[in-house]
Amino acid sequence: MKRRNRVIAIVVAAAVLFGGIVVVADFGLKAFAEGQIRSAIVKNLPSNVTGDVSVQIGGGSFLAQYASGSFSEVTLNSDNLTVNGVPLKAHVVAHDVSTDQTKPIPRASATLTLDQTAVNSFLSIPGSNEIVLADGTVRYQGSFQLFGLTLGYDATATAAPVGGTVQLTPTGATLSAGSASLDVGGALKTIVSKPISICVAQYLPKSMQVTSITPSAGFVVVDLSATDLVLTEDALKQTGSCD
Template sequence: MVGEPTYPTEPVPRRRRRGVGVVIALVVVVVLAVGVVVADVSLRAYAQDRAASEIAASLPDTVDGDIDVTIDGFSFLQQYLSGTFDRVELDAPALTVSGVPVDAHVVATGVPTDLSKTVGTASATLTLSQDAVNSVVEVPGSATLTLDDQAVGYDGTISFLGLSIDYLVTASVSVTSDSVVLTPQKATLTAGSAVVDASDALDAVLDEKIPLCVASYLPQGVELADLTIEPGQATVVLRASDLSIDETSLSTLGVCP
């Protein structure tokens, strides 16, 4: 009849098909995204375990202990394809170095996927007990170090004008690139039953500064950067640039004069 409205025949089904297509596309995108994330996580875990094994195999025979490796950064795949990991952390809370127990934490940046190449920068924080410190450093006179709050105490025996004199010294600590430096602050001298406060005469009876070289414990290219003393323990910070982490390089230690 004239004047009766006309209606489109298939508008609703088209909208439904278009809507279904959008939903399917979103599902595919989500599935792919989840797959990429799962692959990224799985590959990161595998790479961390593989790196831990290779690093452990590269350590000198004098170093023993388990190492955990964490590869930081958002996308493992992107870093891997670039050939360099932005930041890698190593934890070894029960490491021993030449029999000395050490709690070690290492942060490295610019770590190549090919471990035969050098690492951009590396910083290691090592925590040693008082006994461990005494097994590493030797104070003249075979003294024993006692660790206190940002200071050390040590005692021993010196010969002065033909007399054997026992001493007890409190010293502040600092570091150079290859040595821990003790600077005596207070001193007590004992000869027989006589006890003398020799703090005002330190220059006459002891060296002004006592460097304790530790280069022979460190791979070449690794330097001391900081030292914190707390009661019963010491925390050392080491740094290096362009460091090789193959077995030969890590086994080649520095030399003390």
């Protein structure tokens, strides 16, 4: 009886030890793989993009996922990316990422956070010097001609993605200069009634599109999605268009 108990104890101890070794190996290999993915991504960034990223492989056991040939979820984060010298924060979640880095990622989503200075470095509205971000709205200034006079206005608009563009839909406007004796309400309403489309596809990989835009005071959060995304330098250089 004692001998059998001793054998059982040895088997249990061996099982616990083996399990511990597997856990340590799983953790170590996962950390190594995260480092390899990070290095590959940083290496393949286009020349106009700089910064560092952190990588986290989720989805359970690393060894089991590696044996299956893909990782169910890989998360990338960066607080110090710059594109053409413009800073932004990025959070990317990729799904079903193949262990073969040359294969495309079937599904990915991203969230970019840009401050007001960054937005104005990327985007511009014809006739306006600056885009001002507010809670849920975008403000911009412009001018129009009336009876030989140049009158300025401040407009507010909502922002939404439409294809490869960001569409600003005016919600109101007020005169920023002009004579109170002139009846300019009709002219002002006509000027700001038309939506303004700004091309953003030219800044994004071909397979990526904007899904939502959330402006707040001083910054904006942009959500994106992609299918069949390839993380090679050549692929990332191929941007979309608004044609």
